[in-house]
Amino acid sequence: MADLAIDRNLELNPPLLPVETTHARVTDQISRITETPPPKQWYYAMAVAGTLTLVLFAMITYLVSTGIGVWGNNQPVAWAWDITNFVWWIGIGHAGTLISAILFLFRQKWRTAINRAAEAMTIFAVMCAGLYPLLHTGRPWRIYFALPIPNPYLDLWQNFRSPLLWDVFAVSTYATVSILFWYVGLIPDLATLRDRATTKLRQVVLGIFSLGWRGSAKHWKNYELAYLLLAGLSTPLVLSVHSIVSFDFAVALLPGWHTTIFPPYFVAGAIFSGFAMVVTLMVLARWVYGLENLVTTRHLENMTKIMLATGLIVGYSYATEFFIAWYSGNPYERFAFLNRAFGPYYWAYWTMASCNVLVPQLFWFKKMRTSLVGMFVISIFVNIGMWFERFVIIVSSLHRDFLPSSWGMFHPTFVDILMYTGTIGMFLTLFLLFLRFLPVIAIAEIKGVLSAQMVTGGSANHIVPERARQAAGEAPAL
Numbered sequence: 001m002a003d004l005a006i007d008r009n010l011e012l013n014p015p016l017l018p019v020e021t022t023h024a025r026v027t028d029q030i031s032r033i034t035e036t037p038p039p040k041q042w043y044y045a046m047a048v049a050g051t052l053t054l055v056l057f058a059m060i061t062y063l064v065s066t067g068i069g070v071w072g073n074n075q076p077v078a079w080a081w082d083i084t085n086f087v088w089w090i091g092i093g094h095a096g097t098l099i100s101a102i103l104f105l106f107r108q109k110w111r112t113a114i115n116r117a118a119e120a121m122t123i124f125a126v127m128c129a130g131l132y133p134l135l136h137t138g139r140p141w142r143i144y145f146a147l148p149i150p151n152p153y154l155d156l157w158q159n160f161r162s163p164l165l166w167d168v169f170a171v172s173t174y175a176t177v178s179i180l181f182w183y184v185g186l187i188p189d190l191a192t193l194r195d196r197a198t199t200k201l202r203q204v205v206l207g208i209f210s211l212g213w214r215g216s217a218k219h220w221k222n223y224e225l226a227y228l229l230l231a232g233l234s235t236p237l238v239l240s241v242h243s244i245v246s247f248d249f250a251v252a253l254l255p256g257w258h259t260t261i262f263p264p265y266f267v268a269g270a271i272f273s274g275f276a277m278v279v280t281l282m283v284l285a286r287w288v289y290g291l292e293n294l295v296t297t298r299h300l301e302n303m304t305k306i307m308l309a310t311g312l313i314v315g316y317s318y319a320t321e322f323f324i325a326w327y328s329g330n331p332y333e334r335f336a337f338l339n340r341a342f343g344p345y346y347w348a349y350w351t352m353a354s355c356n357v358l359v360p361q362l363f364w365f366k367k368m369r370t371s372l373v374g375m376f377v378i379s380i381f382v383n384i385g386m387w388f389e390r391f392v393i394i395v396s397s398l399h400r401d402f403l404p405s406s407w408g409m410f411h412p413t414f415v416d417i418l419m420y421t422g423t424i425g426m427f428l429t430l431f432l433l434f435l436r437f438l439p440v441i442a443i444a445e446i447k448g449v450l451s452a453q454m455v456t457g458g459s460a461n462h463i464v465p466e467r468a469r470q471a472a473g474e475a476p477a478l
Contacts, residue, residue: 016110016449018293023447026294030189030439030446031196033289038436041288046432052425059419060135068138070415077398077410082132083248084390085420088273089129089427090171090245091266091386094238095274096122097178100185101234104227109452112445113299117285117431118278119182120438124430125277126175128423133167163247170244174237181230187213187223188444242270249393256336256397259324265317269386272310272356275303276382281431283376285440294441297370304369307382311360314389318353336397344409345396348388355385 063070073080096118103111134140146168148158158165191213194206213219243263250262279300286295325337340349359381368374400407434440 016113016296016298017446017453018296021293021450023450026446026450027192027443029291029294030441030443031193033435033440034193034437035196035198039288042432042436045428049425049428049432052422053429055418056422056426059415059422060131063135063415063419064140068136070413072411072413072416074408074410076401076406076408077395079394079398080410081391081412081416081420082136084387084394085423086129086132087245087266087390088387089125089132089423090242091270091273091390092277092383093122093125093129093174093178093274094242094267094270095278096120096125097174097181097234097238098271098274099278100181101231102238104231105235109449110299110302112442112449113295114278114282114303115445116182116185116442117282117434117440118274119178119185120434121274121278121281121431122178123175123182124427124434126171126178127430128427130171130175131423133164163244163251166244166247170237170241174241177230177234177237181227181234184223184226184230185442185445186438187211188215189439189442191215192443193439238271239267242266254397254401255330255332256340256393258333259321261317261320261324265314268310268313268317269356269389272307272314273383273386275307275310276379276386279303279307279375279379280383283372283379285435287372289435289440291441294446297372300372300375301366301369304363304375304378307379308360308363311356311363311382315357318357332402335400339400340392340396343396343400345392345399348392348396352385352388352392355381356389359385 071080071082073082096115099111099118100115103115134143137143137146146158146165148169187210190206190210194203194210197203197206243266246262246266249257250259252258282295282300286292322337325333328334340346359378362368362374362378368378395410399409
C-alpha cells in the first residue's frame with residue numbers, strides 16, 4: 001500500500017529533475033560548458049550575431065555624425081521605430097526579474113533551471129533598450145542633462161514632470177538592481193568554477209569575482225539574506241518600470257494613448273514577451289548543450305502556462321480599449337481605434353492580434369505545451385506580435401491626429417531597419433558570450449532542489465520507498 005501511495009504521489013507530482021541526476025553530475029555538466037570549447041553551432045551563431053553587432057555600430061556612427069534625420073521619424077510621426085524598439089526591449093527584460101525575484105519569493109522551485117539565463121537576458125535587453133533614448137537625444141554626449149546631478153553652471157534643468165525623465169530613473173534603477181541580483185546569485189557558482197580552474201589566470205579572475213567565497217555557514221547566511229533583500233527590491237520594479245514606460249503615452253492627450261489601462265496592460269505584455277524570449281533562448285541552449293536533464297519539459301511547460309495567462313490578459317486589454325473608445329463617446333478616440341483596425345496600418349494591427357491573441361491559444365493543449373518545436377515557434381510569433389503591438393500603439397496613433405491636413409505616413413529608412421537588426425545581433429552576442437564564460441544554470445540552486453527532491457519524495461529515489469516501508473511496518477527491501 002505504501003508503494004502504491006508513493007507511485008500515486010509521483011504520478012501527480014512528477015519530479016522536476018530526472019532520478020539519475022546527482023550533485024556531482026550537476027556540477028560537472030554545467031561547469032564543463034565554460035571549461036571546454038563550445039560546439040560548432042556556437043561559432044556559427046556568434047559569426048552571425050557579431051556581424052549584426054558591427055552593423056549596429058556602423059549605423060550608430062553614421063547617425064551620430066549625420067543626425068537623427070537619417071531615421072524615418074518626421075511629422076506627424078515624430079516617434080516611430082526608435083521608441084517602438086525601446087519599449088519592446090524593455091518588455092523583454094521583464095521576464096528575468098519576474099522569474100528570479102517574484103517566483104523566488106513564492107518559493108517556486110521550477111525557476112532554478114531558467115532564472116540565471118533570464119537574469120542575463122534582462123541585463124542585455126536593457127542595454128539594447130537604452131541605446132534608443134540615448135541616440136534619440138541627437139547629442140548623446142550630453143545625456144548627463146537627464147541625470148539628477150547638481151548643475152548650477154548649465155543652462156538646462158531637468159523637468160521632473162516629464163515622463164521621459166521618469167524613464168531615466170526607472171530604467172537605470174531597474175538595470176542596477178538587476179545586475180546586482182544577477183551577480184549575487186553567481187557568487188557560489190563562480191567559487192565552484194574557481195576551485196575547478198586549471199590555469200592560474202582563471203583561478204585569479206574567478207577568485208576575485210567570487211569575493212572569497214568558501215561555502216561556510218556564515219557565507220551562506222549572508223548570501224541568502226542579501227539574495228532575499230534584492231528579490232524584495234526587485235519585485236516592485238516589475239510593476240513600476242513598465243508602468244512608468246507606459247506613462248510616456250498615457251499622460252498624453254492624444255487619442256489612443258490617453259487611457260488608464262496602459263500600466264497593467266504594458267506590464268502584462270512585458271511579462272508575455274519576456275517569457276516568450278526566455279523560451280526561445282532556453283530551447284536553443286537546451287538543444288545545443290544537451291541540458292535536457294536540467295531544463296526539463298516541465299520547466300518549459302510551466303513557462304508556457306504563464307505565457308497563456310498573460311496572453312489572455314493582453315487580449316482582454318485589446319477588447320477593453322475598443323469598448324472604452326466606444327463607451328467614452330469621444331469621436332476622436334473612436335476614430336483612433338477604428339483607424340488602427342481598418343486604416344492604412346490595418347495589416348500591423350491584425351498581425352499583432354493574430355500573434356498575441358490567437359496563436360497562444362494553442363497552449364491550451366498539453367501536446368503543444370510539451371512540444372519543443374511547438375513552443376519555440378509560438379514564442380517566435382509572440383515576439384513578433386509584441387513588436388507590432390508597440391508599433392501599432394505609436395505609429396497608428398500619430399499618423400492621423402485631429403487635423404486631416406496634417407496626416408501622413410511613416411516609412412522606415414535603411415538605418416531604422418539595420419539598427420533594429422543590429423540590436424538583435426548585440427543582444428545575441430552578449431548572450432552567447434554569457435553561455436561561453438559563465439554558468440548558464442544556477443548550480444547551487446539546482447543542487448538545493450535536487451536535495452529537497454530526494455528527501456521529500458519528489459523523485460523515485462530508494463530513500464523514500466525505504467522510509468515508507470518502515471513506516472508501514474514492512475520488512476526492509478534487500
